[in-house]
Amino acid sequence: MTESITATVRLLDREFLIGCAPEEREGLMAAASFLDGKMRELRGSSRSVGYDRVAVLAALSIAHELLQLRRNQDEQLRGVGEGMSMLRRKLEGALASHVK
Secondary structure, eight states: OOOOEEEEEEETTEEEEEEEOGGGHHHHHHHHHHHHHHHHHHHHHSSSOOHHHHHHHHHHHHHHHHHHHHHHHHHHHHHHHHHHHHHHHHHHHHHHHHHO
């Protein structure tokens, strides 16, 4: 069974106690800091927005960024795969003509 610790996270000056494994604490704190920054950015650009709305807007914004990054990564991986296939065909062709 994994040991759990409690980390205190601050989001827009509200504190939350989150349970996590000791080795996950640093990542949790980094994620909380990123989320807090995104929430402050959204709160600053909107007038009189409630905490819940800012949290939802931040979550949607971060999810959108993640999906764009995944899409870009998938496109890059496809491009690399196609490039590797082309190089393999060229190499096989060169080897086949050299062996004859």
